[in-house]
Amino acid sequence: MADIQKLEQIVSQVRRDIVRMVHQNNSGHPGGSLGCAEYFVALYNEIMTHQPNNWDMDGQNEDIFFLSNGHISPVFYSVLGRAGYFPVKEMATFRSLDSRLQGHPTPHEGLPGIRVASGSLGQGLSVALGAAQAKKLNKDNKLVFCLMGDGEQQEGQIWEAAMYAAAKKVDNIIATIDYNKAQIDGSTDEVLSLGNLKAKWEAFGWTVLEMNGNKMEEVIATLNKAKTLTGKGTPIMIMMTTQMGNGVDFMMGSHKWHGVAPNNEQLQSALAQNAETLGDY
Amino acid sequence: MKKYEIQNQQDTRSGFGAGLTELGRTNPNVVALCADLIGSLKMDQFIKENPERFFQIGIAEANMMGIAAGLTIGGKIPFAGTFANFATGRVYDQIRQSIAYSGKNVKIAASHAGLTLGEDGATHQILEDIGLMKMLPGMVVINPCDFNQTKAATIAAAAYDGPVYLRFGRPKVPNFTPVDQTFEIGKAVILNEGTDVTIFATGHLVWKAILAGEILAQQGISAEIINIHTIKPLDEKAVLASVQKTKCVVTAEEHQMNGGLGDSIAQLLAKQLPTPIEFVAVNDKFGESGTEEQLMTKYGINTPNIVEAVQKVIKRK
Numbered sequence: 001m002a003d004i005q006k007l008e009q010i011v012s013q014v015r016r017d018i019v020r021m022v023h024q025n026n027s028g029h030p031g032g033s034l035g036c037a038e039y040f041v042a043l044y045n046e047i048m049t050h051q052p053n054n055w056d057m058d059g060q061n062e063d064i065f066f067l068s069n070g071h072i073s074p075v076f077y078s079v080l081g082r083a084g085y086f087p088v089k090e091m092a093t094f095r096s097l098d099s100r101l102q103g104h105p106t107p108h109e110g111l112p113g114i115r116v117a118s119g120s121l122g123q124g125l126s127v128a129l130g131a132a133q134a135k136k137l138n139k140d141n142k143l144v145f146c147l148m149g150d151g152e153q154q155e156g157q158i159w160e161a162a163m164y165a166a167a168k169k170v171d172n173i174i175a176t177i178d179y180n181k182a183q184i185d186g187s188t189d190e191v192l193s194l195g196n197l198k199a200k201w202e203a204f205g206w207t208v209l210e211m212n213g214n215k216m217e218e219v220i221a222t223l224n225k226a227k228t229l230t231g232k233g234t235p236i237m238i239m240m241t242t243q244m245g246n247g248v249d250f251m252m253g254s255h256k257w258h259g260v261a262p263n264n265e266q267l268q269s270a271l272a273q274n275a276e277t278l279g280d281y
Numbered sequence: 282m283k284k285y286e287i288q289n290q291q292d293t294r295s296g297f298g299a300g301l302t303e304l305g306r307t308n309p310n311v312v313a314l315c316a317d318l319i320g321s322l323k324m325d326q327f328i329k330e331n332p333e334r335f336f337q338i339g340i341a342e343a344n345m346m347g348i349a350a351g352l353t354i355g356g357k358i359p360f361a362g363t364f365a366n367f368a369t370g371r372v373y374d375q376i377r378q379s380i381a382y383s384g385k386n387v388k389i390a391a392s393h394a395g396l397t398l399g400e401d402g403a404t405h406q407i408l409e410d411i412g413l414m415k416m417l418p419g420m421v422v423i424n425p426c427d428f429n430q431t432k433a434a435t436i437a438a439a440a441y442d443g444p445v446y447l448r449f450g451r452p453k454v455p456n457f458t459p460v461d462q463t464f465e466i467g468k469a470v471i472l473n474e475g476t477d478v479t480i481f482a483t484g485h486l487v488w489k490a491i492l493a494g495e496i497l498a499q500q501g502i503s504a505e506i507i508n509i510h511t512i513k514p515l516d517e518k519a520v521l522a523s524v525q526k527t528k529c530v531v532t533a534e535e536h537q538m539n540g541g542l543g544d545s546i547a548q549l550l551a552k553q554l555p556t557p558i559e560f561v562a563v564n565d566k567f568g569e570s571g572t573e574e575q576l577m578t579k580y581g582i583n584t585p586n587i588v589e590a591v592q593k594v595i596k597r598k
Contacts, residue, residue: 058354058355059354060355106383116383117382118378120374120378123374123378123379127350128351130347130348130351130354131351132351137357138355156343157343157347157375160339163341168336
């Protein structure tokens with residue numbers, strides 16, 4: 001059984017890391033990062049079998065994860081650091097010159113835990129599918145996870161990958177869409193409606209689950225359920241409803257915090273709402 | 282002028298197919314991907330022998346480049362094949378982010394490059410691909426000249442750890458380089474030693490340069506002919522050594538003048554050894570339908586164009 005309380009404590013620290021990283025450079029994407037904190041914490045602390053202290057690019061016989069919507073790098077960095085992939089103090093270098101923690105994630109600077117660059121949207125699922133097929137060739141029965149944004153669903157490459165995965169029965173992948181219904185210019189409905197996104201993925205031949213991504217118990221239960229559905233001939237998609245800015249009251253319910261950093265006062269308010277559980281970096 | 286014997290007429294894409302087939306037998310990590318052009322890329326034999334190591338992607342090149350990047354995670358060496366136009370311009374950002382910037386060991390196998398694709402016309406005749414690929418940090422760019430060399434280059438690309446752009450073409454052309462040669466990435470091949478001018482040629486223009494060299498020899502001009510099969514990294518040492526001797530240069534390629542082999546040579550010479558240079562390349566134009574010989578003549582990249590360029594550049598010494 002998952003220790004929900006322990007996971008929630010990690011989430012609280014991750015939220016602090018996110019707002020502090022974005023604040024220190026007055027740049028980055030706190031909204032989507034906060035919305036996905038529970039998902040990342042669940043993946044790296046409960047769901048995936050992985051080796052933070054023995055990192056290698058190939059990740060054979062490990063579950064591996066790809067972030068397609070690379071702009072939510074703060075939550076990725078925080079969770080990787082807290083899981084032991086690199087020293088947490090390195091978060092102080094986020095978005096600074098000579099850092100391994102680039103604005104958008106990349107293996108180019110050698111940061112452990114990052115297997116492909118992302119930021120230019122729509123590419124992550126294809127890469128994840130390639131890695132999933134390499135696992136099959138290697139007779140490696142571990143899984144590949146991939147997170148995408150919902151705005152990103154407007155990219156054509158996603159649907160190339162969607163068609164391919166079902167046609168070729170890539171059934172060792174669990175993809176997730178951060179369904180927060182917001183993007184830079186406004187709500188997804190205003191910018192370019194995604195229509196019935198669930199029906200679209202089902203029509204492409206995927207098994208689609210839904211969950212509230214801000215309820216830890218539900219995240220754990222759904223991801224565990226998704227694991228039981230792998231290996232049955234269809235790829236798995238989880239539509240994960242989240243609240244952008246979750247856990248910081250003034251950031252919630254608005255797309256305005258997509259790519260804006262809090263000022264000093266706002267930082268203090270955000271920190272007051274989330275206890276320091278593991279020690280700030 | 283050194284004599285070269287034509288062993289047969291073969292397409293460079295078949296050289297790629299032969300190299301891939303050999304890799305299928307010798308390297309279990311080599312896998313192949315194709316976007317609905319198996320026959321054109323000559324992948325049939327590899328697929329027949331290694332069905333589990335072949336991925337038919339369908340007409341979805343962006344997805345193909347991403348899947349190729351992903352396959353390297355787990356130790357595979359993917360060759361992603363399609364026409365050069367769809368292998369570069371169409372998917373530039375996928376190559377840039379998921380392959381080059383991510384440092385992935387992907388081999389981009391690009392066929393039907395340039396004007397010699399022929400009748401299909403300008404939509405497919407990419408003349409910008411070398412430029413696009415050589416601008417990407419860390420990307421190796423190879424454009425071999427005949428069947429034997431393309432086969433050897435394919436095998437060498439698999440042995441190299443990092444992203445490679447391997448460019449080849451559609452038409453049957455003279456196959457004259459040694460069978461089972463060793464291909465050294467980044468190592469220029471001197472085909473003829475000369476004293477009056479250096480002709481640096483790549484791809485299909487290498488044979489045209491040899492023909493030009495024979496004509497020039499009859500005119501009493503001694504041309505050094507160098508096959509630059511690897512445009513990046515450029516064999517700077519070989520280029521400078523030859524130019525120090527001949528003191529003038531012609532470059533020849535089936536590509537736009539902007540961004541091609543000529544650019545790379547000119548940049549090196551401007552920095553280290555300013556020298557008169559003429560460029561045989563397509564000058565800021567799209568191609569059109571026609572036979573390969575018609576097109577090479579109309580767009581100024583045939584044997585007589587090399588001869589003329591040599592005559593012109595020698596006067597500028």
